[in-house]
Amino acid sequence: MADKCHLCLLGLIFLSSLLTGLSGVDDVHVFISSGENVRLSCNNALHDCKSTAWIYNRFSHSETVELIAGGIKKTDTESYERLSLGSDCSLNIKNIIKEDYGSYTCRQYVNDQQQGTDARVYLHVLHVSSSSSSSSQTEISAGLSVTLFCQLYSSAGVSCDEWIRSKGIDLFWVNQAGVKLTRSDSRYQISAPDHCIITLNTTLLNEDLNREWRCEVTHRDQLKTSATYTDKRPARADSTTAETPVHSTNSTTTTPATSGSLFRMIVIIVEFAVFAAPTVIFLQIICDRRAENKEKL
Structure with missing residues (x-):
C-alpha cells in the first residue's frame, strides 16, 4: 500500500512538473x-x-x-x-x-x-491615444471634450483580459502630481470596457496647456511601465503685428573747401598764365609791326 502511495506521489510530481513546463513558468x-x-x-x-x-x-x-x-x-x-x-x-x-x-x-x-x-x-505594449470632435490637433482648444484611451496590447497564450485578471495587473490614470484619478472626481469620466483598456474623458481648461495625464500599469502594486499624454495645444499668435516705422531722411551735405583744393586751383591759374602770357606778347609784337609798316607807306 505504501509503495502504491509513493508511486502516486511520484506521478503527481511528474505531472505537476510537466504542466508547469507547459504553462511557461x-x-x-x-x-x-x-x-x-x-x-x-x-x-x-x-x-x-x-x-x-x-x-x-x-x-x-x-x-x-x-x-x-x-x-x-x-x-x-x-x-x-x-x-x-x-x-x-x-x-x-x-x-x-x-x-x-x-x-x-x-x-x-x-x-x-x-x-x-x-x-x-x-x-506587452502600453499605448495612449486621444480622440476628440476636432479633426486635427491644431484645432484643440479650451472647452473641448477630449477622450484619452490607454490600452495594454498583450498576448500570453490567452486573451489579454483573462491574463490580466489572473495575474493581478491593473491599469489606471494618474494626474501630473502622480495622484490616482478615480470615478469620484467630478471633472473626469473614467471607464474600463475590459481589464486591458481604460478611458478618461474630460473637458479641457485654459490651465491644462502642457498638463500631463499618465496611464500606469502595475503588477501587484509594482509599477511596470507608463505612458503619458500631454496637452500640446499650439499657442495663439497675436492678431496684431507691430510695425516698425521706417524714416527716410533726405539731407544735403556741404563739403567745405580744403587747403588741397585751393592749392590745386592756384596751380591751374598759374599754368594758364604761363601758357597765355607768351601768346599775348607774340600777338602784341605782330600788331606793333603792322602799325609801323602802315606809317612808312
Whole structure:
C-alpha cells in the first residue's frame, strides 16, 4: 500500500512538473510603452550568436515570423530597420509600436538541429491615444471634450483580459502630481470596457496647456511601465503685428573747401598764365609791326 502511495506521489510530481513546463513558468514578461526602445534577453544563448534564431508570434496560433536566423537579421520583415542583435544575442527593438506585442522566442540551432529548450519572452505594449470632435490637433482648444484611451496590447497564450485578471495587473490614470484619478472626481469620466483598456474623458481648461495625464500599469502594486499624454495645444499668435516705422531722411551735405583744393586751383591759374602770357606778347609784337609798316607807306 505504501509503495502504491509513493508511486502516486511520484506521478503527481511528474505531472505537476510537466504542466508547469507547459504553462511557461520560466517565461519572461516585459512591459514597455510605445515609442521606447526595448531589449529582450536570450537566456539560452551558446558561446556565440551564429546559432541564434529569434522567432515572433503575435498570437499563440498565428503565423510564425523568423526575425533572426544564424545570428543575421532577415530582410523580409516589416520591423527589419528597427531590429538589431546584441553581443549577448539579445534582441533589440527600437521605437516600439503597439503592433510589436506578442511572443518572442530565442532558439539555438547547431547543424540545423535545435539545441536545448526555447527561451520565450512575452512583450506587452502600453499605448495612449486621444480622440476628440476636432479633426486635427491644431484645432484643440479650451472647452473641448477630449477622450484619452490607454490600452495594454498583450498576448500570453490567452486573451489579454483573462491574463490580466489572473495575474493581478491593473491599469489606471494618474494626474501630473502622480495622484490616482478615480470615478469620484467630478471633472473626469473614467471607464474600463475590459481589464486591458481604460478611458478618461474630460473637458479641457485654459490651465491644462502642457498638463500631463499618465496611464500606469502595475503588477501587484509594482509599477511596470507608463505612458503619458500631454496637452500640446499650439499657442495663439497675436492678431496684431507691430510695425516698425521706417524714416527716410533726405539731407544735403556741404563739403567745405580744403587747403588741397585751393592749392590745386592756384596751380591751374598759374599754368594758364604761363601758357597765355607768351601768346599775348607774340600777338602784341605782330600788331606793333603792322602799325609801323602802315606809317612808312
